[in-house]
Each structure stands twice: as C-alpha cells, then as structure tokens.
Amino acid sequence: MKYDYDLLVIGGGAAGLTSAGIGANFGAKTLMLEANKLGGDCTWTGCIPSKTLLYASRLAKEVEEAKTFGLETAKSMKFATVMEHVRSKRQEVYHEADRPEIYRDMGVDIEFGTARFIDAHTVAVRRGEETKKFSSRYIIIASGSRAAFPSIPGLDDVPFLTNETIFELTKQPNQLAIIGAGPVGIELAQAFQRLGTQVQVFEMRPRILPGRDEELAGMLLDRLRHEGITFNLSASVKRISEICSGGIQIATECKGNIKRCRFDALLVATGRTPNCRKLEPEHAGIDYTKGGITVDEHCRTNIRHIYAAGDVTGRYCYSHMSEHMAKVAVTNALLKMPMKIDTQHVPGSIFTDPEFAYLGATERQLQEGGSSYEVYRYPYNKIDRALTDGATDGLIKVFAKSTSGKILGAAIYGRHAGELISELALAMRNSVSLRKVADTIHPYPTYSLGIRGTADQWYMTKQFEWVRRIAKKLFGYRGIIPDLIE
Numbered sequence: 001m002k003y004d005y006d007l008l009v010i011g012g013g014a015a016g017l018t019s020a021g022i023g024a025n026f027g028a029k030t031l032m033l034e035a036n037k038l039g040g041d042c043t044w045t046g047c048i049p050s051k052t053l054l055y056a057s058r059l060a061k062e063v064e065e066a067k068t069f070g071l072e073t074a075k076s077m078k079f080a081t082v083m084e085h086v087r088s089k090r091q092e093v094y095h096e097a098d099r100p101e102i103y104r105d106m107g108v109d110i111e112f113g114t115a116r117f118i119d120a121h122t123v124a125v126r127r128g129e130e131t132k133k134f135s136s137r138y139i140i141i142a143s144g145s146r147a148a149f150p151s152i153p154g155l156d157d158v159p160f161l162t163n164e165t166i167f168e169l170t171k172q173p174n175q176l177a178i179i180g181a182g183p184v185g186i187e188l189a190q191a192f193q194r195l196g197t198q199v200q201v202f203e204m205r206p207r208i209l210p211g212r213d214e215e216l217a218g219m220l221l222d223r224l225r226h227e228g229i230t231f232n233l234s235a236s237v238k239r240i241s242e243i244c245s246g247g248i249q250i251a252t253e254c255k256g257n258i259k260r261c262r263f264d265a266l267l268v269a270t271g272r273t274p275n276c277r278k279l280e281p282e283h284a285g286i287d288y289t290k291g292g293i294t295v296d297e298h299c300r301t302n303i304r305h306i307y308a309a310g311d312v313t314g315r316y317c318y319s320h321m322s323e324h325m326a327k328v329a330v331t332n333a334l335l336k337m338p339m340k341i342d343t344q345h346v347p348g349s350i351f352t353d354p355e356f357a358y359l360g361a362t363e364r365q366l367q368e369g370g371s372s373y374e375v376y377r378y379p380y381n382k383i384d385r386a387l388t389d390g391a392t393d394g395l396i397k398v399f400a401k402s403t404s405g406k407i408l409g410a411a412i413y414g415r416h417a418g419e420l421i422s423e424l425a426l427a428m429r430n431s432v433s434l435r436k437v438a439d440t441i442h443p444y445p446t447y448s449l450g451i452r453g454t455a456d457q458w459y460m461t462k463q464f465e466w467v468r469r470i471a472k473k474l475f476g477y478r479g480i481i482p483d484l485i486e
Helices: 013-027 040-044 047-069 079-098 100-106 183-194 214-226 318-335 363-366 386-391 417-429 434-439 449-463 465-475
Strands: 005-010 032-033 108-114 114-119 122-126 132-141 145-149 175-181 198-203 230-233 236-242 247-253 257-261 265-267 273-274 306-308 347-352 354-361 374-379 393-402 409-412
Touching: 005 013, 013 040, 013 100, 032 132, 040 047, 040 132, 047 079, 047 114, 047 183, 100 108, 108 122, 132 236, 132 318, 175 183, 175 257, 183 198, 183 214, 183 347, 183 409, 198 354, 214 230, 214 354, 214 393, 214 409, 230 247, 247 265, 257 347, 306 318, 347 417, 363 393, 363 409, 374 449, 386 449, 393 449, 409 417, 417 434, 417 449, 434 449
Parallel strands: 005 032, 005 132, 032 108, 132 306, 175 198, 175 265, 198 230
Antiparallel strands: 114 122, 122 132, 145 273, 236 247, 247 257, 347 354, 354 409, 374 393, 393 409
8 A cells, every 4th residue: 555556557559558458457556657649659650550551552553453354444542642541540540449548447547758767666757847756566667669770871860761750751752762671671662662662672681581481581572572672682781871962872882892872761670679778777676788678488577576568678579479478467467377478379470462471480490499390381372262362472381290290380471371370370379280270171262271271281191191001902992192292
C-alpha cells in the first residue's frame, strides 16, 4: 500500500498496451506512461502504414497484370491519394484498438509525457513545464525503439527519410535511394517501385536479408530486380551530399569503383536502436547496453521487481514478440508463474510480394550446430491454387528429423507465406510431426496444401519406404516402385 500503483508500464506500443491490459485484467492497479500517442511504432510508423502501402502497390501491379485477362483501360494511382489512404488506415486502427478510452475503460490510468527513473520504484513524467512522480510495486519497461542511423559523411547535412517520416509524404519522388536491404528497405523499395518511383537500394553486405534463408532470399532478389529495382550490393556509401540544383547525390564504392548517383529522396533503413538511455535507468540500478535493457528468459532485469519487454530489450523487433514478451513479463511479475520467452518457435514474415516467411532454425544454423536433418522442398508450381492465381513463383522448405519428422525450422517464399508459416509454427510448438501434418485433411484448392505436400514427402519416401517394398513382395505386385521426390 505504500506505492501509488501495483504496476507501472513505460510505453504505449505493442508491449506496453499488452502489459497494461493484462495487468488490469489481473486486478492490478495499473498506470501506463506514453510520450506521444498510444499504438507505438506498429500503428503509426511500422506495420500498419507499410502494409497498407504495400497493398496499394500490389493493386497497382495487379491492374497492370489484368491486361492478360482482357482489361483494356487502366489509370495510374494518384500518389497523394494513396498516402492519404495510408494515414486514414492508421487512424482507423488507432480508433478501434489503441485510443486511451479503451484502456481507461479497463481501469488503466494513462499519463502522457517523457518518463525517467528517479529510483527503483519511482518514475517522473514531464509534459511541458509540469512534472509528476509515480511510484509502483512493479515496473515494466516497454519504451520501444527508433530508427538507427549509420555513420556516413554528409548524412547529417541532407534531408532524409526514415520509416517514421516516409508515410507523411504527399509528393511522389521520381528517384528514391534506400540505404539498407533488410525487411523495411526491401518492402518499401517494392512498394514505391510499383507506384512508379525508380528505386535503387544500397547494401554493404553481398546479399539482401542477411541471416535468412539464402536460397529464398536470392529468389526474392531476382523478383525485385525483374520489377525494375536496382540493387547495389557489397556497396560502401562513402559520402552523401545535397546538390545545388536540387536533390541528393550518393557516392558509393564497390570493388574499388566509385559510383555517383542523383536522387530526389533518400530513405535510411538501417535497423533500430532501443529507447532506453533517456529513461536514465541507471537511477534505478538497471543494467543496460547500447543494444538495450538486459533481461533474462523471464523478461526480468537485474532489479527483481523491474521487467522489460519488446524492442527496448534489443531481443526481437517484431510486434508479435513484443506482445509475447509482455505476457511473459506480466505473468512473472504479478502471478509469480515461471513463464519463459519462447525462443525456439519464433515466426516472422517479410511482406513483399511474394512474401518471405521463416520459423525456427535456419539451415546455416543447423549446419553450424552439427544437427542431423533433412530438407523437404515443395515448389509453388505444384500447388493448384497457385497455378490458378498465376502465383507459381515460390518455394516451401522445411528442415526436419528424417526419422521422427520433428520440425526444426522452415522458410517459405511465395504468396501467403506469412499465413502458411503459422501452421508450421503451431506444429513445431506442439511437437506435431510431419507425419501428423500429412495425415491432416487440408481443403482443396488452397495454398495450405503446399504444407501438406511438403509433409507428404517425409511420410511417403523417408519413413515408409520399407512398407512399400514389403507390400510389393508380400502380395506379388509387379509394378516398379516410383521415386516420389523429383
């Protein structure tokens, strides 16, 4: 009773909203602090606006492709109208899921302002000239992250865009440079290219999406290049400067050659950095590094009653993992239940067209760890629904034990990959083998039959080869046993 609150949550993004909602549901007197608007990066500068923009660009692409089916007239999209629609969708999501009234109706108190620690149980919130102090029995840090900028000569002297500003554009750039070939960079590269901007991507590493399946990343790279995007890989950006006549010049070096290009706009998409330093966590004795707040597998910091969840920990930069970590943190703090972060079954998806989804261990990680596994592959051109939709550019890869069919990881490149990976995530999380996946009835014709088709390969060719041979000999069958994997 000596504290103002049972639970104090710093941040109103995915992790903060989840923490506050669960805390109130458990009967804890809860306070949520937010510097700007509830909803965080996902609603305002990340998932919602980027996926809305991608959808609009996909529609533009499909209108063009509809000429194959006899469409004779098609007008180009107005960029300003598209961006206005993107911003309206942000507002719609905010109104339906994030606005303060929703959480206040749950019993959550909300204060807006900049937060900083006073001590291990007290946080000050400043808004304008007013500062308030609040104490709490338990604290969850969910302050998120912001765009990180590389150290490039001249970058600070030119106007440039990030994911936090690009959705405010009203005029379409003719030429757009993007530094960074991670998820944000390639998603926005495809969206702007399809809407009529000529896009070039600069990446210092020799490939896009480092750390993800190399084969599938290569397939996506080929697709994006085919759509007209120029990729400068293994390219070191040496200097950025503003041109007197207008625009930005980027000088890069690749294999000893210097290249200079002019652009109307520049997007920097080189990762995220956690929002923790301005919280002054040292006043509470909290351990942190430039990579984020340090937490254990229970989302607990080195201070027993203080937890952290989401991007601020530097562990994952996914909204779904922010929500998962928030659930872990609140459950451990308020219920004293030893819940742990699930690090083995983390799915993710990059929402290009086609999509690129992944789950669990990569093939490189399995190789480096000395794991025994087999790769089961199923191309999209064997999925009837993909054939009807003209979406045969894709491949499903599942890494599993050859004896038991236990799933160790997966990667999917193709339409609806982000949805398909969820079936494998559910199977992997609950130890459902490829045999059981193959035995499960899937509706026809759907993309999910690609998952069953992948599982069928293990079922028929690995585990039951001996059954086929015994049956042939026992019953005197005269046919030739086919090779079921092409």
